[in-house]
Amino acid sequence: MEALSSKKKVLEQKPLSLSERLYLPAILKGMATTISHLFKRVPTVKYPEQQREFSKNWRGMHSLKRDEQGRERCTACGLCALSCPAEAITMIAAERQKGEENLYREEKYAAVYEINMLRCIFCGLCEEACPKEAIYLDGPIVPADYLRKDFIYGKDKLVEQPFHAEQAN
Amino acid sequence: MELALVIQKFILVIVIFAVSLLVAMYSTWAERKVAAFLQDRVGPNRAGPGGILQPLADGIKMFTKEEIIPLDSNKFLFIAGPSLAILTACIGSAVIPWSTPLTIGSKTIPLQVTDINVGILYIFGVVSLGVYGILIGGWASNNKYSLMGAIRAASQNISYEIAMGLSIIALLMSTGSLSLKVIVEQQSGFWAHGWFTWNAFQQPLGFLIFLVCAFAETNRTPFDLPECETELIGGYHTEYSSMKLGFYLFAEYINMFVSSAVMASLYFGGYNFPFMHHLGLDANWLSILGIVAMLLKTFFFIFLFMWVRWTVPRFRYDQLMDLGWKVLIPLSIVNIVLTGIWITVKDIYFK
Numbered sequence: 001m002e003a004l005s006s007k008k009k010v011l012e013q014k015p016l017s018l019s020e021r022l023y024l025p026a027i028l029k030g031m032a033t034t035i036s037h038l039f040k041r042v043p044t045v046k047y048p049e050q051q052r053e054f055s056k057n058w059r060g061m062h063s064l065k066r067d068e069q070g071r072e073r074c075t076a077c078g079l080c081a082l083s084c085p086a087e088a089i090t091m092i093a094a095e096r097q098k099g100e101e102n103l104y105r106e107e108k109y110a111a112v113y114e115i116n117m118l119r120c121i122f123c124g125l126c127e128e129a130c131p132k133e134a135i136y137l138d139g140p141i142v143p144a145d146y147l148r149k150d151f152i153y154g155k156d157k158l159v160e161q162p163f164h165a166e167q168a169n
Numbered sequence: 170m171e172l173a174l175v176i177q178k179f180i181l182v183i184v185i186f187a188v189s190l191l192v193a194m195y196s197t198w199a200e201r202k203v204a205a206f207l208q209d210r211v212g213p214n215r216a217g218p219g220g221i222l223q224p225l226a227d228g229i230k231m232f233t234k235e236e237i238i239p240l241d242s243n244k245f246l247f248i249a250g251p252s253l254a255i256l257t258a259c260i261g262s263a264v265i266p267w268s269t270p271l272t273i274g275s276k277t278i279p280l281q282v283t284d285i286n287v288g289i290l291y292i293f294g295v296v297s298l299g300v301y302g303i304l305i306g307g308w309a310s311n312n313k314y315s316l317m318g319a320i321r322a323a324s325q326n327i328s329y330e331i332a333m334g335l336s337i338i339a340l341l342m343s344t345g346s347l348s349l350k351v352i353v354e355q356q357s358g359f360w361a362h363g364w365f366t367w368n369a370f371q372q373p374l375g376f377l378i379f380l381v382c383a384f385a386e387t388n389r390t391p392f393d394l395p396e397c398e399t400e401l402i403g404g405y406h407t408e409y410s411s412m413k414l415g416f417y418l419f420a421e422y423i424n425m426f427v428s429s430a431v432m433a434s435l436y437f438g439g440y441n442f443p444f445m446h447h448l449g450l451d452a453n454w455l456s457i458l459g460i461v462a463m464l465l466k467t468f469f470f471i472f473l474f475m476w477v478r479w480t481v482p483r484f485r486y487d488q489l490m491d492l493g494w495k496v497l498i499p500l501s502i503v504n505i506v507l508t509g510i511w512i513t514v515k516d517i518y519f520k
Contacts, residue, residue: 024377030480034207044211 059122061139062115064159067105072159073134074113075106080126080135088119089126106132113158117142117151173276181282182263189262193422194224196471200422203475231415239408243309250306251409251416257299258423264288265430266350268440268459272452280456281350288349289337292431293330296386299424300326303388303395306417307405318404321486322395325385328493329392333382335501336375339508340368340435349431353439358446369436374504376436378497383432385493387424390478397483429470430463437466 019025045052054060065073076093094111096104103109120142126135145151198213198220205212213220238247266281285291300322307319344352356366369376385392396404403409406417433439440459450458484492 027477027481031476034476034480037209038206040209042206042209042211046211046214 059124059127059137061117061142062120062126062135062137062153062158063139064113064155065134065136066160066162069102069105070162071101071103071105072109073105073132074110075108075132075134076110076113077108077131079129079131083125083129084120085123085125086119086121088116088121090114110155113155115153115158117153118148177278178282181278181280185262185267185282186259189259189423189426192426192467192471193419194228196422196425197227197418198223199471200475200478203472204479207476207479228415231412234411236411236413237408239311241311242408243311246305246309247408248413250302250309251413251420252302253305254299254302254420255416255423257295257302258420258427261292261295261299261424261427262430264291264349265427265434266353266439267463269452269456271456280460284348284350287347289341289347289352289435292349292427293334293337296424296428297326297330299386299420302417302420303405306409307395310405310408312408314401314403314407315405318395318401318407321401322388322405325388325392325394325489325493328490329382329385329497332378332493332497332501333386335498335505336372336378336382337435339375339501339504340372340379342505342508342512343371344368349434349439353434353441356438357441359438359441359443366441367436367438372436372504372508374500374507376432378501378504379432379436381492381497383428384474384477385489387428387474388421389425389474391481391484392489393483394486394489425471425474426467429467429474432470433463433466439463439466 067073076091078091078093081087081089081091090112091110091114092112093108096107096109122137124137127137142151201223202212202220204210213223216222216226238244263282264285266279266284268280270277270279272278303322304319307315307317307322310316340352341347344355346352346355352368356368358366360366364370384390388395394404395401396406398404401407406414409417440456440463442458442462445455445458448455
């Protein structure tokens, strides 16, 4: 049969030479290899004490942003939920009442905003879909937990802390 | 006087027991550390600084695990197996001379539990008794894998004991004594009459055979066929749990310590170290330094055991038997003949 490509190589099976049959040279060579690893730098990052630096485009936990006056930017348009390939985001919209202008930027806001962290694949499409620059995946790693229900993060965990309060202090 | 001797020996026995248990304990830690370092990892580092308390944690774990005795097993033998394994592992160290005698006041205290004149035979007896622990445990478990492991252990130990014995015979021909104390004393110093005094340099082939056989006798990689977890799950200790399993694992490490000590004293001069007679030290200080030298040599061999374990893969069973019967036994017979010729030549022409 004609060879289809030149990649085929016929392995020649030679009987072992004396030094190969002795095992010892090969074993010593192997031991030299392993002992050289004794003096190599260990690449392990000892996690809880040391943390590896995240890359610049790292996508971690979501945070809902506030504007420069400390008002929530989210207007509950639902584009993030629509864009989410994992269907991890749900929200319930509400109308802003009189006297709440210092809390919400737009006339409509998200009364409930939930992300299921077990569904989320951290693709960042919500971030790109948001017209109000209200959601960013700039947080840390989502921590482990015991119960499924505890992975549904509400506004209490997602909305960033009002920064004017810190400035006042 | 008789009572004083009993107390003295009793203390020595306790100390050697404690030391060999401690060394075995920390061998488990060292094994994991060495494995980790040879594989570019860190190893246990959570229990205490550098994982130094890891053996304690492992011990507590072993003691608090559920104790399972299979329903179909032979209960008596099932318990006798690990007991025998650890017992034989512990009594092997009795004839090893740890150092030259200490002199306190008018008394000399030999740092050897007993100097029987058939010391090497005693060690051989204990080692071959050790396989019964594995054999009984594997058989009593009433489990196919355990039985396979036990059979392998028995046939492997029998095969390699022959080569080991033959390699020792060559050594005995040149030393002329079976007592470990005498053999070590003959290797005093490091250099005499234009050649090294240590037996490893006088019997290099014999040492190599002994080393390989020691690996096989202690069931260490590349000869860990009795327990090879990839083929036989756990081999002879598949059914064991709790501290009975701990005994088996522990016995392996004690065996490693004892066989390292035996190798150090038979072939690497025991407590002797280079320039020991040129330092001009007191006999007691020499004795203490001798203990240190002995332990250092032993630790080196323990490290060698680990180093080889994390380098060489396991032999196939037929390769193991080939190596034992077709290579090591003929080689050790050749070694005996060569030693005989050399002794004769030396007697006739170099006297």
